[in-house]
Amino acid sequence: MKTLQVSIFGAAALAIAFSAGAQDYRGQAINMMKQDFHAKGIAGIDRLNEDALQLVCNRSGNNPPKGVAERLQQDQFEAIKYPADGKFLGDWKAGEKIAQRGRGMTWKDKAGKTSRGEPNGGSCYNCHQIGAATTSFGTIGNSLLHFGKIRGYGADTQKYVYGKIYNAKAFNLCSNMPRFGHSGTLTETQIKDLVALLLDPNSPVNK
Amino acid sequence: MNQTRRDVLRAGGGASLFALLAASGMLRPGAALAADWNQKAFEAKNVKDALDALGAGNPASSNDIVMIAPEIAENGAVVPIAATSKIPGTESITILIAKNPTALAASFDIPSGTEAAVSTRVKLAQTTDVHVLVKAQGKYYMTKKEVKVTIGGCGG
């Protein structure tokens, strides 16, 4: 995973914002994990290392000081790679499959694909209501049913949704949602397909 | 006489004891029949073929058979089924599962002195009718209930 650099300003602010308590449970916890965990398959031991964003969210209980959050959010936003062709809408049918698939990126999976050789899934239904036909949806994320119908199908919305899936943290620093593009979980084509699932007027999500 | 039959007889104390019991009427014909693993019945792909193989023909529907099974099974791999027959002279209780790859699940012989009631747990491949067949005084009776099989969710 890429690590984003914290600016000198950010690092200084962090040092002020979080002075260590009497006992360093955090340091103990990290040392313990580094001692106890081992790499397995594609899940390297480096996954235990926090990047700047994870560090800030961890140290602040997911509630960082405003200045730090804005600065880091901006870094995340600037690192989003939008499609070179300027098009955001893919195939909603392919998007539905990606949304349903919950596999990928664990130590049982392979680089860039699942243990069964399929492209990584987005696990979207695990947390979100999306299409009305699937009633077995999770509730960690908000409902996306009728997403386009409610929000409109415009180019700005398409770009926003693409960016949100690529890197949710560019919009809400300590969001629960993974950074699917940034982490290399989903490809540009896959993200476009998911955008279509939410924003193609013909997608069942908008029926 | 096949291998499995002999094993069961040995468990009962040997062939000579079996002959003695059979002669004295202590082992009824039903019990001896159940000792045979009815391959044809167990290979039947649907309830009708299984009933034919069991020699049960077209059993009469009966309200005197009580089946306790879930409306919706939490997991098709382990579904509790309890069957009780209030029909006098019940000799056997048989469980059949319509939409499993093979329909016959189990058949229990009920000797006199044993209550005509058994509980077990079965596998259901999908949402299906579960049938309980009872043989009493040479006649066959049946009841059925649908059990839905759900899916979804990571376990634990």
Add this chain to the structure above:
Amino acid sequence: MSSIKLRVFVALSGLALACAAQAQQAAAPKKAAAQAKNAASGSKSAIAAEFEKFRGIMEDASPAELFEVKGEELWKTKRGPKNASLEKCDLGLGPGVLKGAYVKLPRYFADAGQMMDAERRIVYCMVTLQGFNEKDLAKQPFSKGRHVPDPVALVTYVAGQSRGMKIAVPQKHAKEREAYKVGETIFNYRAGAWDFSCASCHGEDGKRIRTQDLPNLSSKQGAIAAFQGWPGYRMTGGLMHTLQWRMNDCFRQQRFPEPGYASQTIANLLTYMGVNANGHVYKGPGIKR
């Protein structure tokens, strides 16, 4: 694979696929939706009540008891290079005291100088009393296919000896209080490919993944729900699993590297969860979906 075949496969198969259902739905969204709709035709609470009723019927004669029987035999049999039984193993209440030991674990053990949960302590006893090699025990520590690791049966036996007793994970020793805090920190530590921590799924009330309710382990009620039913017999696959397995598979789904078997990290996490569940009556080894 067609949806029907896949369903037959999963239902009859009993393969322990952690997220089998999801894969199923991925392969057959339409069918899955139809099934879910079917299942939802009653009210949600009616279904929950139905599940509970038949869970109760199964808990009355739980297949977990078979593993208690097996574990008891293992506990009392002289085994290992030192040809010793585990009857002198001290689970925290003195050598050989089993009654109520499980509900007071994890705890700090002065002899080892470390925090230990039930499985970690049993492995420690197997190594120190019986002479087994710790690395060998860690090779295949989870139930799979026909393989039932000895510590799994032993934990089930030991847990059964606390049936009906109150959960009372100690916080007397400074190390025990420290373990709670460190465990809490690990619980909330976000990292890895998807920025997940334990709390991403288990930090809020009333959430679920797909149809699976997620206990909020930072709350008393959620921690009780999680302590209860482990070690558990999973109907899917018909395998007996302990909390070591549960923690391992959670970290897998968290997209983390693999935690060491019976490691300090797990003992600290289980301290956090166990203390949060204190005061509630433990029902003994249970049944899981």
Add this chain to the structure above:
Amino acid sequence: MADPMRIRATAKDGGVNVKVLMAHDMETGQRKDGAGKPIPAHFIQHVSATWQGKVVLSAIWGPAIAKNPFLEFNFKGGKKGEKVQITWTDNKGDKRTDEATIN
């Protein structure tokens, strides 16, 4: 060798309630292993229960009985201290008998 059964035989109302758990895979023969090879069928075919030398229940089973099978039934006449034996035989000829005292 097969693992032991768990048998509970409880005297009540002039009869005996018997609950049995058996350790058995109950393989259907329809599953495949990780390498795609079919796993051969392996399941209990016969179960019998005896008390004082009398058969109090006998059954024939197919592979649709759930893994680690459960069986419950009631018979009349048993008293505390007497014994109930359960025997199962599977399709590979493996066999196991366990005994419990009625209490």
